[in-house]
Amino acid sequence: MTTADETRQRLLDAAGPLFAEQGLKATTVRVICDRADMNLAAINYHFRDKKQLYHEAVRHAAHCCDARVPIPDWPAGTPPERKLRDFVAMFLNRVAVDHEPAWHAQLLMRELTHPTPACAEFVRDFVRPCFEALSGVLRELLPDVPELKRRLVAFSIVGQCLHYRVARPVIEHLVGAGEFRNYGVDLLAGHITEFSLAAIDRLAARSHRKGPS
Amino acid sequence: MTTADETRQRLLDAAGPLFAEQGLKATTVRVICDRADMNLAAINYHFRDKKQLYHEAVRHAAHCCDARVPIPDWPAGTPPERKLRDFVAMFLNRVAVDHEPAWHAQLLMRELTHPTPACAEFVRDFVRPCFEALSGVLRELLPDVPELKRRLVAFSIVGQCLHYRVARPVIEHLVGAGEFRNYGVDLLAGHITEFSLAAIDRLAARSHRKGPS
């Protein structure tokens, strides 16, 4: 039965942007159904209730995000500097830049900053694999650095990337919408990679001077 | 009349944590008044309506944040590296670490990520002065770097700091609440300053090699 799945999709596509912008509680089922051109009872029929629809929207967003911008799988021998650049570009493509539909990344950011019960699954299936990939690259770049320090480096990198999504409205307000339009993925990825590699190089040099443990 | 101001404060203190955690729409006036041990009509009497109370809560949070952790005013001749370290520590103290009451920083972060009509004032009085202070320091550290590039460096720095507030729930989930407790202001400020100064040094060297414009 394809019609039921289509309806579910229509509801998800209508609810997604609203959930992403206003959150679960502030979004009403009436507005969702209006936008989806569906009857008011559709949500309770096709999903159990509003909460369940929200949960499925998060799952759907994570799945699409993952499928569209997969975590790179590098051939053996790829230099770790190259891997870092790829990772940053991938990460920016996931969260910072607006693909259509834009609500996927927005809803995931909401889950990051204001977790709901859907967050545990979101971290397990979406955040952690991403974080592990970066940790692997950093283990290559900073083999002799303690685990705690390496984590801080990882957070420095994802923090730089996420900032352009998380604080986007304020950044636009700050530098003007005109300049913000120049912040494409290539520019940002180039800057963040360069910035981070410089710092990593110095850390590596220092830890090497102190000697590998 | 001190009693009216006290009542306003009681309402603000009760509403603040709720607004910070759930946002304007998801927080009900009944819960606020319950927590403040006040009559249901108190909000509409002392503030015009719920929106106004929210707006005042943001204003109050920004004011307290500013007063408790002021932007440093360095004596002439302070080395810019030292200024950067001070700025990072100040910024982390403002947003990353929990002072009591914790809702001040949380509510401001909500305004950052999900702006309301209160945002314009928030950016003008709170965000921009902070950003200008950092820009000044960076002009000293990177005098020969184009404005755009310097802005990206600024965002890299505040992005690193903000990440520990914005993504705190997920970071805790990721590294465990035990390790997260180690992330004190000193540790984070040290790391972020070191990380950023390394990158800045390389940028300065490169721009100097190309020659000042």
Add this chain to the structure above:
DNA sequence: AAATAGAACAAACATTTGTTTGAAACAAAC
């Protein structure tokens, strides 16, 4: 063609929500 199961729909339901109202309590000024 009749029967059946899945989907859509309008209407209604019980709560919840922000706000208003008019009276009561209170404190200060005359």
Add this chain to the structure above:
DNA sequence: GTTTGTTTCAAACAAATGTTTGTTCTATTT
């Protein structure tokens, strides 16, 4: 002690909200 202006309070109001219900429509099966 009365008056005046301010603050508190219980009750009520209208609008909005998530969910349920019983019916109608539709397409597939028998």
